[in-house]
Amino acid sequence: MSDKKLVEAITPMAVDFAKWYTDVVKKADLIDYTSVKGCMVIKPAGYAIWELIQRQLDDMFKATGVENVYLPMFIPESLLQKEKDHVDGFAPEVAWVTHGGDTPLTERLCIRPTSETLFCDFYAHDIHSYRDLPRLYNQWCSVVRWEKETRPFLRSREFLWQEGHTAHATATDAAERTKLMLDVYADLCEKVLAIPVVKGKKTDKEKFAGAHATFAIEAIMHDGKALQAGTSHDFGDGFARAFDITYTDRDNTLQYVHQTSWGLSTRVIGAIIMVHGDDSGLVLPPAIAPVQVMVVPIRQQKEGVLEAAEKIKTQLGDFRVKVDDSDKSPGWKFAEQEMRGIPLRIEIGPADIAAGKCVICRRDTREKIDCLLDDITATVESLLITIQKEMLARATEHLLANTFTAHDKAEFIRIFEEKIGFVKAMWCGGLPCEMAIKDDLGVTSRCIPFQQEHLAETCIYCDEPAAMMLYWGKAY
């Protein structure tokens, strides 16, 4: 295969964005398809990204007092049915276990699509007194939702995630935790994944089945479509009443607890691809790049070249570095590493060694920097920081450039005819308008942003007074 062919194998974004996405996912070796419909293999290059996200997010959780636990993957049917809205929301898309070996089960078990019911069942006998609160538990696991249409990372029948489930003494404590975890997710996205997000509340129509309020972070992809990257739910005491989770307060009175849950999944890997990628493949932010620097020896059969490459690797011991000493051509290696989104490539050949230097190439801008071998550690460190910062800056520019403001119905309709992006518009707060907009224009409400603006007096779709500003978009 020539170098050209490797590159040509990706469909350009402009030709077919969906095809570009699946090409990148496959050619960057992130996943493989399986014999199990709707389920994928997450290959080393993909799983290592998840591990880096997991490690950093887990540290952020623990800094807020969260502890990890593990609950069963099975939910007895009777347990799933305890909270009405919740079962209505999830029952149609769960996988049912009916037999253990050859024996039919006396009660069917579903595989968790999410674990609110299990945590509630557990908390009901685990929490007794105000001294037991708050409970700040999280688990890393996989969940199953029997989706009809699936796409790698974005929607699969089984996916990996974390789900936090907390119990608090008061409604205020639960509300604060809900917001705190949304902030943690927004921080992860911006500081680690270099993805800017809009924080806000979901409309009642879009909130989680059984929640009092759902908050979300919404990101915008390269094609202008929106992707919900994490959610945080405030349950009030709804689940506590359904599952009878009570505690004795300081005055010896029995009270219901107030709960939250919050989750972030491997879906964010889809967001990383679609926010940062380009026609040569993946572009990874240094903070979650499994390999941050790839050293490519040029004319590696020449004496001293491989040694010089290995020496650079040793010098860069504080970073995630590899040497590509395979028998492929340098051009092939370059294309392959670009496909995999490795932030920095260092080229070193006999002429460089003689001059005491090397060439460093940035994946994101393709800029080439001559670097003295003595300066390599400091240069790499500062470049990785710069790349991380500039990737966020570019993504923020893209978010702003694709966020539009509609002041009246005609403008609202015209924007969605011409463009894909976030559209800010006033809303009466009524379900009929939300439904009509979805039916007429094929766009959905993304969130009621925390940062409200007053764009007009009336709702964008009816003549009722405006109650709030909403973000609209086409969603993944």
Added chain:
Amino acid sequence: MSDKKLVEAITPMAVDFAKWYTDVVKKADLIDYTSVKGCMVIKPAGYAIWELIQRQLDDMFKATGVENVYLPMFIPESLLQKEKDHVDGFAPEVAWVTHGGDTPLTERLCIRPTSETLFCDFYAHDIHSYRDLPRLYNQWCSVVRWEKETRPFLRSREFLWQEGHTAHATATDAAERTKLMLDVYADLCEKVLAIPVVKGKKTDKEKFAGAHATFAIEAIMHDGKALQAGTSHDFGDGFARAFDITYTDRDNTLQYVHQTSWGLSTRVIGAIIMVHGDDSGLVLPPAIAPVQVMVVPIRQQKEGVLEAAEKIKTQLGDFRVKVDDSDKSPGWKFAEQEMRGIPLRIEIGPADIAAGKCVICRRDTREKIDCLLDDITATVESLLITIQKEMLARATEHLLANTFTAHDKAEFIRIFEEKIGFVKAMWCGGLPCEMAIKDDLGVTSRCIPFQQEHLAETCIYCDEPAAMMLYWGKAY
């Protein structure tokens, strides 16, 4: 509740070891039972131990070139059936998914009891050339086996583990990898968990369904019973032939790959409890203790006491330290921390502060050490190292003291009538003797140890010539 009551709540080991075990698991707050039969909640104190094991074992894997991946939890029935011994071994104990939402599936899916078939299916289209080998993949996940009798950590319907699956060019490479991973497990047990193990090969009767050879590490519990703590399987090319996993070698000839798999589960937490625990509860090796040092302020309402406790915590920033400033009595705190197996307790009260010292108590020996506040970091560091070392030494003594040698049949029978432990004895290598011993004495072959001894000319149970020495024991 008085301090006495907390301690009395555990059944003494000597009275009922099984009851002692479940008491500790529950009172040390490691697990909780659930509405899902045979499945447990792993609570923060239990899960944190698993996280520490996981982190250290994962680093050991990666040091040998292993990469993590994630494969689906579902196995289509037709895939499970591809390797005959394997399906015979596992089909009777798998959970079957038959419906997605309201729709019956066209083919039933079992929830993985182990993932050989999925990895084979994946490798069959992922491996093409000798350049693709070896494949050294591992996944951390949960698996399901529909057990009838369950016990926390030791046997549950769902449990957490890692399963490594590798593919190699030659039989020699696969055999070497099998042994290497067994060594990694033995290292983890000895250096991290302070549990000495016997390394050996399983008999054909006890080997993994579908394996060419199974190797195991066997540990001995406080009651003398054996526990298999980790296994490593050499598949030869058996699975490769069943799943048609081939590669083109350097001479352009099609060859079958040779495979291995190896697993270690949350079962080792059961081993930690049963090797190190005592009648006051858990005793944790410092390397996997979620809290290594608990600082207990004495007369904490007195001015300066809480501050002094917090200062110690800060000084000990390199360790996992907590301050117990709850409103419980010191006696209560001591009993609770002993129950949870925290390696070191530091007591600090007004008199200590005045004298510029504190008292350090070892959980394992209950020794009390006066320590100047200025020396605290060095003393704690050296004590944690000492405890880790001495716990292994004591467990090794126990292993040796409970390993017996039988030279003839009468002695063999008498030992098992009088004692529980490992018994070394010669074996003809025949299945009939192995079956007869199991039926007659209720003991099973543990392993054919790598360190062979020549104890007699003939088999312990028949008059045939001895082929090898075997370890026998009563197993968990």
